[in-house]
Amino acid sequence: MSARGEGKDGLFRVGVDAGGTKVRAVLARRLGGELQILGKGTAGSANPRQVGLAQAHAELRAAIEAAFGAAGIAPAPERCLVHIGSAGLATTEDVIAFESFEHPYARLEAQSDATLALAAYFAGHPGVLLIVGTGCIALARGLDGKLYRRMGWGFPLEVGGGAWLGLEALRLALGDLEGHRHTELARRLKAELESPRGVMEWIRGKSSGDYARFARWVFEVEDDRCRGLLEQWSGIAHRLVAELRVESGALQVGVWGGLREQLLGRLALVGYVEPKREPLEQALILADELAADVA
Structure with a gap:
């Protein structure tokens, strides 16, 4: 992994917005007290109700790896704090199942894409x-x-x-x-x-x-x-x-x-x-907040 992609805590922040047809990811690091955007990536649907949990996680990882590629950094999922808002996470049970599925990330937090958009649009x-x-x-x-x-x-x-x-x-x-x-x-x-x-x-x-x-x-x-x-x-x-x-x-x-x-x-x-913010921006803010529990 290239050191130039790391913040002081050595962790990447990844915000993800996954609608019904595609997943978008933004990769960032914290540098000098500010979040620095490194790259963005996309992949297919990560809606577990449509494609299943395994395929949803595969698409999530593909989007994150594409963001690393856009940044010119070797993928390092184990150093990622990920927050995803995804279609198909309609219930608490859906969220628990998504977060509990085996994954390589330092932290993974999920919610529905709708609640993510609501929080983003009105800034809470x-x-x-x-x-x-x-x-x-x-x-x-x-x-x-x-x-x-x-x-x-x-x-x-x-x-x-x-x-x-x-x-x-x-x-x-x-x-x-x-x-x-x-x-x-x-x-x-x-x-x-x-x-x-x-x-x-x-x-x-x-x-x-x-x-x-x-x-x-x-x-x-x-x-x-x-x-x-x-x-x-x-x-x-x-x-x-x-x-x-x-x-x-x-x-x-x-x-x-x-x-x-x-x-x-x-x-x-x-x-x-x-709108005050876009969902992808909101997801990145929430991914950054995960650092308090990890660092």
Whole structure:
């Protein structure tokens, strides 16, 4: 291991944000009282509910090793303090299982990607956060300090995320294709999967991320049914935020996730504020705090 990558305590800090489709890691060291960013890396999904614990940890390590590579430093996982916010860690049992899985790190701390994003967005202060990416979840940190939530049940149970929009687009397109209706949705589906039988074969073993890639059809196709889906989507978002504002007492509202800009372009939210931090930055701060227990 190259000595130039170490801080005074000889430990690297690694913050990780792992959504439904990919994991991002940032590698840093503490030097002169400041955190110095060394490199960043990415890998595939680290959602244990989708890929299993072993593969989730393999993707986590791949992202961390990629960050070391970007920094020009030989990987040294045993010198890493890692904090990860990952999709698929919906319960306390999920977190315990993830942290308890055999790993090479000096310390590993985990939480859901949603709670990480909530803490980052409002810098720990009360607020309601709607996260719309592959999935959909609304979280709030109340004035009483408690955590409140809606949705986040996972695909296909939840509505409001890219996977749900993609599935609805597929259903519309499939009906058009089967009914010999020459619509833009049918044309796109035929170009992708050729026939209803092709769709039936394609769905085997597909994840939420696979369905989410069809969500763009809803935004791109000029079709009354697509416009209706978008109105329904906006209504879901408005309801989730309104319910949590009342329940939590929080006044600030935020939106995060891969479909953030599309939603904000359609919906005016009372109390909306811009994010204070990004989840990856928050994860790195929390990784740095682990040094107090190790050094």
